Amino acid sequence: MIDYMIDFIKGLPLLNALQLTDGYLILHDPWVLLLIPVAIALFVLRLSNQSVSAVRFSTGELLSGVGETFKTRALRYVVILRILAVVLLIIALARPQKRLEETTVQTKGIDIALAVDLSTSMFAEDFSYKGKRQNRLDAIKLVVRDFIKSRNGDRIAMVAFAGRAYTASPLTTDYNYLLMNLDRIYIGMLEDGTAIGNGLAASINRIKDTKAQSKVVILLTDGRNNMGTISPMTAAEAARALNIKVYTIGAGSKGPVPYPMKDLLGNTVYQNIEIDVDDDTLTDIATLTGGQYYRATDFESLKKIYEEIDKLEKTRFEEKRFFEYNEYFYLFLYVALGLLLIETGLRTTVLRRIP
Numbered sequence: 001m002i003d004y005m006i007d008f009i010k011g012l013p014l015l016n017a018l019q020l021t022d023g024y025l026i027l028h029d030p031w032v033l034l035l036i037p038v039a040i041a042l043f044v045l046r047l048s049n050q051s052v053s054a055v056r057f058s059t060g061e062l063l064s065g066v067g068e069t070f071k072t073r074a075l076r077y078v079v080i081l082r083i084l085a086v087v088l089l090i091i092a093l094a095r096p097q098k099r100l101e102e103t104t105v106q107t108k109g110i111d112i113a114l115a116v117d118l119s120t121s122m123f124a125e126d127f128s129y130k131g132k133r134q135n136r137l138d139a140i141k142l143v144v145r146d147f148i149k150s151r152n153g154d155r156i157a158m159v160a161f162a163g164r165a166y167t168a169s170p171l172t173t174d175y176n177y178l179l180m181n182l183d184r185i186y187i188g189m190l191e192d193g194t195a196i197g198n199g200l201a202a203s204i205n206r207i208k209d210t211k212a213q214s215k216v217v218i219l220l221t222d223g224r225n226n227m228g229t230i231s232p233m234t235a236a237e238a239a240r241a242l243n244i245k246v247y248t249i250g251a252g253s254k255g256p257v258p259y260p261m262k263d264l265l266g267n268t269v270y271q272n273i274e275i276d277v278d279d280d281t282l283t284d285i286a287t288l289t290g291g292q293y294y295r296a297t298d299f300e301s302l303k304k305i306y307e308e309i310d311k312l313e314k315t316r317f318e319e320k321r322f323f324e325y326n327e328y329f330y331l332f333l334y335v336a337l338g339l340l341l342i343e344t345g346l347r348t349t350v351l352r353r354i355p
Contacts, residue, residue, distance in 0.1 A: 025328065028095035035090045043083055081343035088336035092329040099325055109153035110214040110309065111171060113203035114144060117221035117251070118162040118187050119194045121275050124222070126257040129299065133258075136222055136251050137187055143302040144182060148175050157206035158182065161199030163191035163227045171206055195228025196221055196278075200235035200246065200285070208242045215244040216309060219285070220296075222251040224278035236285040246289040247305050248282040253297045 027033070118137065127139035134142075148156065156178055158169040166189075169181045196219070203217045217239065225232050239246050256272035263269050279295065286293040296302045 025096045025098055028097055030094055032090060032094040035093075036087055039086050039090065040083060043079070043086075078343055078346055081339045081346075085336040085339035085343070088332045088339070092332040092336065094329075096328045096332065097325040098328065109151075109155060109173075109212075110216060111155050111157075111207040111210050111212040112215075112309070113157045113159060113171075113206045113217045115159045115161060115199045115203040115217060115219045115221075116140060116144070116168075116185065117194065117196075117199070117223065118160050118185060118190055119221075119223055120162075120187060120192050121194075121223050122187050122251075124252060124257045124259050124273070124275055125270070126253045127298070135260075139299065140220055140251060140302070141182060143299060145179060148178050148182070151175060155210070155212070157203070158185075159199055159203045159206065160185045160190065161195055161202065162187075162189075163193030164195055165198040165202035165228075166190055167202060167206065171210065193227030194221060194223040194225055195230075196223075196225040196281070197230035197232040197235045198228035200232060201230045201238065204235065204239050204242065204244055207244065215242070216291075217244060217246045218249070218305060218309075219246060219282075220249045220251055221282070222275060222277055224276050225281065232281050232285055233288075236288045239285075239289045244289060245291040246285050247291040247308065248286045248293045249302065249305060250277040250279055250282050250293070250295045251302075252277060 116137075122137040122140075123135050125133045125135045127134045127136060129139060129142060151173075153173070155171045155173050156169075156175075157167070157171040158178060158181060160166045160168045168185055169178050172178065199221075200217065200219055203219070207215045207217070236246060252275060254277075256274055258270040259273045259275075260268050261271055277295075279293070283293040285291075292305070292308060294301055294305050
């Protein structure tokens, strides 16, 4: 239906002055054109109700020899001007516009996939921020948030994993969208477990087909692979084959750490438990892919990996951002107003009816 609407608009004589031979007019709100048949139907209904003689005679023989004058014929068809004016007003409401050349932004950066562990062990509260104790996920969110805000041109994807992997955000430079999705991930949104291999594989899939020369996965976990269908080293082999560097972070302190639990009365109590971080496997993954392994026990150690990322080679790419449009609704509006003025002028002067 939209094609018929566009053909109708292009067929109007008004468009001869617009020089649109190199492209089509498009409608911002094409649904508004549905008002055209409604308006025409209302006009027809009104005219049919007004088809009553102004002067009635008992017989028509007295007027049988009187022919129809130009004025009476013109008075009958002058309503067409009003109909055309209403149609043009409706087209103006649909906002005819022409799309100009697409605006692109040329920038340079690296493609990054952030893989964040959401297993229940991330509840351990062995981090502190501004003197307040934080669990591991909240601490990582704070650092990742600052990292995302400091990016300029890097495309970032985000994958969350626990017992399975979940893509929280595709590759994008819309950092506000990334931050919104970072806030949405939470411990417990996925079945519990630590599927490091699946998380790494899902992250690789987010960036493997891009044209960037530098591709990086930042894998954050605090445990040992105990679930999933892909082993961590198998995923690491795939990353190496695709020339993707993997930086691994083992989050959390060594030794017993405070872990929140509920007592019989529902109160939160803390118990010191030992959480085993697989330093060896995380080191092997990083070494195999040309990355580096970090043990993050505080905010400063978390930030070191981002300093390393800034040293990577950057690649130039184009990203589509938005289209620019020229508006043409005012031309239809001007013609519609002109037709209404002409119709009003004719009805009040040469075509004026005397009751």
